Amino acid sequence: xxxxxxxxxxxxxxxxxxxxxxxxxxxxxxxxxxxxxxxxxxxxxxxxxxxxxxxxxxxxxxxxxxxxxxxxxxxxxxxxxxxxxxxxxxxxxxxxxxxxxxxxxxxxxxxxxxxxxxxxxxxxxxxxxxxxxxxxxxxxxxxxxxxxxxxxxxxxxxxxxxxxxxxxxxxxxxxxxxxxxxxxxxxxxxxxxxxxxxxxxxxxxxxxxxxxxxxxxxxxxxxxxxxxxxxxxxxxxxxxxxxxxxxxxxxxxxxxxxxxxxxxxxxxxxxxxxxxxxxxxxxxxxxxxxxxxxxxxxxxxxxxxxxxxxxxxxxxxxxxxxxxxxxxxxxxxxxxxxxxxxxxx
Numbered sequence: 001x002x003x004x005x006x007x008x009x010x011x012x013x014x015x016x017x018x019x020x021x022x023x024x025x026x027x028x029x030x031x032x033x034x035x036x037x038x039x040x041x042x043x044x045x046x047x048x049x050x051x052x053x054x055x056x057x058x059x060x061x062x063x064x065x066x067x068x069x070x071x072x073x074x075x076x077x078x079x080x081x082x083x084x085x086x087x088x089x090x091x092x093x094x095x096x097x098x099x100x101x102x103x104x105x106x107x108x109x110x111x112x113x114x115x116x117x118x119x120x121x122x123x124x125x126x127x128x129x130x131x132x133x134x135x136x137x138x139x140x141x142x143x144x145x146x147x148x149x150x151x152x153x154x155x156x157x158x159x160x161x162x163x164x165x166x167x168x169x170x171x172x173x174x175x176x177x178x179x180x181x182x183x184x185x186x187x188x189x190x191x192x193x194x195x196x197x198x199x200x201x202x203x204x205x206x207x208x209x210x211x212x213x214x215x216x217x218x219x220x221x222x223x224x225x226x227x228x229x230x231x232x233x234x235x236x237x238x239x240x241x242x243x244x245x246x247x248x249x250x251x252x253x254x255x256x257x258x259x260x261x262x263x264x265x266x267x268x269x270x271x272x273x274x275x276x277x278x279x280x281x282x283x284x285x286x287x288x289x290x291x292x293x294x295x296x297x298x299x300x301x302x303x304x305x306x307x308x309x310x311x312x313x314x315x316x317x318x319x320x321x322x323x324x325x326x327x328x329x330x331x332x333x334x335x336x337x338x339x340x341x342x343x344x345x
Contacts, residue, residue, distance in 0.1 A: 043186025081114030105274030112250030121177030124165025128173035142257025175308035
């Protein structure tokens with residue numbers, strides 16, 4: 001089905017309000033989830049509504065939480081998310097980094113024990129819209145154990161995304177948002193719900209054999225996601241565990257924590273004005289973008305895009321045409337509404 005972003009956001013907000021959130025938090029979570037759909041990242045959009053509502057009911061994540069400062073100096077903060085909803089906790093952590101970097105040029109915020117942080121690209125985007133450059137490293141301590149090590153079969157790491165944002169003068173920020181594995185688990189879930197295969201080279205079954213069947217990933221025993229680019233992606237994923245898991249104090253991937261999803265995030269936020277004149281930065285970014293795009297294309301009618309450009313185009317298109325939801329995802333949303341006494345409008 002096709003649904004407008006306004007209707008989907010309103011319905012999601014009603015669901016989270018009925019699930020125990022104050023209205024402002026319900027609307028915040030709904031906004032971030034629908035923004036993921038608008039950007040084309042359906043794996044982190046409305047498909048999560050059903051799961052988030054269940055986690056709230058089961059006490060695996062909590063409404064109404066704020067970050068708790070554990071340690072703090074001028075440019076560094078260690079904060080605990082108290083297992084609050086990630087769309088609230090992540091926003092608070094990044095805004096703290098933005099504030100500190102404005103005063104000191106750089107800020108490092110180590111976030112532990114947050115509920116699922118959603119689309120990680122939201123966080124460099126938030127910082128970039130405040131004029132900051134930022135880097136974000138994220139892991140999941142237990143329930144997100146999804147990825148096999150290079151040369152292995154069994155799940156040992158989480159998806160471990162890395163995201164970077166750079167502001168652009170008069171345009172959409174440059175945003176990198178990628179996992180250190182071949183495919184996000186949410187994209188496997190989308191394929192599962194639609195009854196379609198995942199791309200080749202992304203997952204293996206419980207015996208280590210390549211497969212494109214998303215059902216195999218969720219089987220008992222389960223399959224695993226492969227690290228991207230073989231040993232290189234595995235090494236990157238391993239080091240993200242060090243930064244987002246060990247350094248934050250929130251734990252690297254650990255099966256003893258497998259009963260709940262908890263994210264750790266190390267955010268580095270930079271104020272460009274402490275490095276050079278902002279105009280110099282923007283001129284160089286513009287020059288380099290134009291230089292890269294001037295390359296000959298490999299295929300007739302092809303085009304060279306820069307990080308974040310595809311998402312911006314997809315958002316503009318879906319704002320007009322609406323968001324497509326598969327029947328399974330919509331059915332789960334309707335089921336959640338019924339369970340919470342929310343009318344489907």
